[in-house]
Amino acid sequence: MEKGWVVGGGVVGLSVARELALRGVEVGLLEAGRIGGGASGAATGLLARPPVGRSAWMELRRSSWEIYPGFLAALAKEGGEAVPMLRCGALHLHREPPTNPGKLLGRWLDGGHRARWVGPAEIRKVICGYVGDAELALEVEEEGFVDPRSLLSALKAACLALGVAIEEDCGEVRFEAARGGGTTLRVGERRAEGIGNGTVAVVAAGWQSAMATVGLPPARLPLAPVQGEAIALSIPSPPLRIIRFEDDAGIGWQLAPTPDGTTWFGSIVSAEGTHGGRSEEGLDKLLRAARCLLPDVSRSDVVRHWAGVRPKAMRRGGPLLCRWPTLTGLWIATGHYRSGIICAPQSARLLVGAILDGEEVPASFDWDAGTRGG
Ligand SMILES: Cc1cc2nc3c(=O)[nH]c(=O)nc-3n(C[C@H](O)[C@H](O)[C@H](O)COP(=O)(O)OP(=O)(O)OC[C@H]3O[C@@H](n4cnc5c(N)ncnc54)[C@H](O)[C@@H]3O)c2cc1C
Incomplete structure (x- = not known):
């Protein structure tokens, strides 16, 4: 592969651009506004490792949590900016005791968490002056926080150090179907033709990905x-x-x-x-x-x-991490809804593994997963 375009400079686009650059691809990242100006810069930065679960969506969040410390350490090495990660644990307050507390706790323990139930005295010890009515809380050791603004800045620095050509304020990118099953990328008067012919493009424009690709067959992005x-x-x-x-x-x-x-x-x-x-x-x-x-x-x-x-991806199964079904060289990385900050490192790995090595991405991240019951 000669060249990769990434459209969108949020946490997902930057992570994909970095991963492509690490694999030796020449990458251009096009951002309509400023890096982090979309959902990523507005996130609260919680890294919620889910309890055990069999779905690919849960597994994506779990595996991304596992690689997060290494991902941040690599960013600091590549771009010189450290991002502090607070591994602080969480208290999940319950107003009503769950029907089967043992079973609920078991799901967290089976997922490798250290977790336990705590009562009102401990809740009040943690939350000074607590006036709420929760009598029971699940204490979970494995949760964390990163400041999304530091994360985006470190990702941008790493991308630049790896040679990604980042263009901010470039205006809105649009994709058009080209003859022969490929795609043309258009921004203002400029056109990048030949996507699908030694060149790939990844649509990572957050909720506006549907607008950037409007009119492409087979349908509007869900x-x-x-x-x-x-x-x-x-x-x-x-x-x-x-x-x-x-x-x-x-x-x-x-x-x-x-x-x-x-x-x-x-x-x-x-x-x-x-x-x-x-x-x-x-x-x-x-x-x-x-x-x-x-x-x-x-x-x-x-x-x-x-x-x-x-x-938000409007079908069951998690984000949209897949190839565009009818056009060669066009890929999609969006729809992470409330979990884009935690999922970005592993989503980028999965997608770039699929683009460059033909690795399989879970079927539930396909465009039509919901309609196929995935
Ligand atoms: C209040 C809030 C709290 C959140 N809290 C958390 C949390 O605690 N933990 C967590 O994991 N997630 C959280 N999220 C979710 C998370 O922020 C998103 O899932 C994630 O940021 C999505 O990243 P993205 O890169 O796909 O999209 P975005 O960050 O929206 O990036 C898309 C980029 O594409 C650009 N763009 C759009 N259209 C075009 C175009 N045509 N051409 C070129 N560029 C274009 C936009 O300007 C934007 O910069 C939260 C979100 C919000 C709003």
């Missing part, structure tokens, strides 16, 4: 945008613990300690709109939910409030 918002609070968080809980409406929230001493809280999941902007309503919602854990929290404690749009 992707939906899902808005998110989160906040950073100036108040200290429970030391070395991510806290996960559900509010009265059954909505899940997470609170995370960060290396800079702030507490991150999120995140809103809303199918409405694709503006990716913060809202007053969102801030109110976040503060209301945060008060379930930290009753005294107020607007003046908010040091940052941000938003982004997640790319």
Whole structure:
């Protein structure tokens, strides 16, 4: 393979570009705006290793967690920027005891976690002044946090050091079907022809991947945008613990300690709109939910409030990591929804293994996996 194009400078596009460059491919990365300007720069950076599970989607998250420390160490070596990873464990609060606590715990233990149930006294020891009604919590040792902004900066530095030609603010890239089953990549007046003929292109444009490829056969990419918002609070968080809980409406929230001493809280999941902007309503919602854990929290404690749009694959099975079914040389890497930060290292490995070595990617990451029951 002579040349690879990667479209999109989020965590997924950068990870794919890096992996291709490591394998000796000449890579050009095209980003319509700024690196990290999409969902990746808006993530809360939680690295949630899932319990044991048989699905390829769970396995992707589990294996990506396993390789994360090595991935960060490699980035630091390649580009010179270290990304601190907090391995802090988590407390999953339960308002009602689960029907079978032993079975639930067993799933985590079988997955190689150190985990145990803790009662109200320990919950209150971890969360000082806790006023909620959770009487039981699952303590899980294997969870972590990275600041997505440091991660993106380190990934960009590593890509540049490996020779990836990164072009930011290039405008929106579009793909068009070309004669003979190949594809043309078009950006402004420029065209890159011959994709499929010694050249590959990877669409990693987050939720906008569907727009970048609109009109290509056989159909529009099955992707939906899902808005998110989160906040950073100036108040200290429970030391070395991510806290996960559900509010009265059954909505899940997470609170995370960060290396800079702030507490991150999120995140809103809303199918409405694709503006990716913060809202007053969102801030109110976040503060209301945060008060379930930290009753005294107020607007003046908010040091940052941000938003982004997640790319959700609209079929069962996980992200879209596959070749474009009808066109040669065109590949897709998107749809990681709420898990793009944790999955990026392993997703990039899988996809580049498929592109360069013809390795199999789990069938459930195919375009039509849901329709085939995968
Ligand atoms: C509030 C929030 C909290 C989150 N928390 C977590 C978390 O704790 N842990 C976790 O693992 N994940 C989390 N996520 C999810 C995670 O952020 C995403 O899954 C991931 O960032 C997706 O990365 P991506 O590279 O596919 O997309 P993006 O980061 O959106 O990158 C796509 C890039 O493509 C560019 N682009 C778009 N169209 C074009 C075009 N036509 N031409 C050129 N460039 C284009 C965009 O400008 C953008 O920079 C969170 C997301 C949000 C919004």
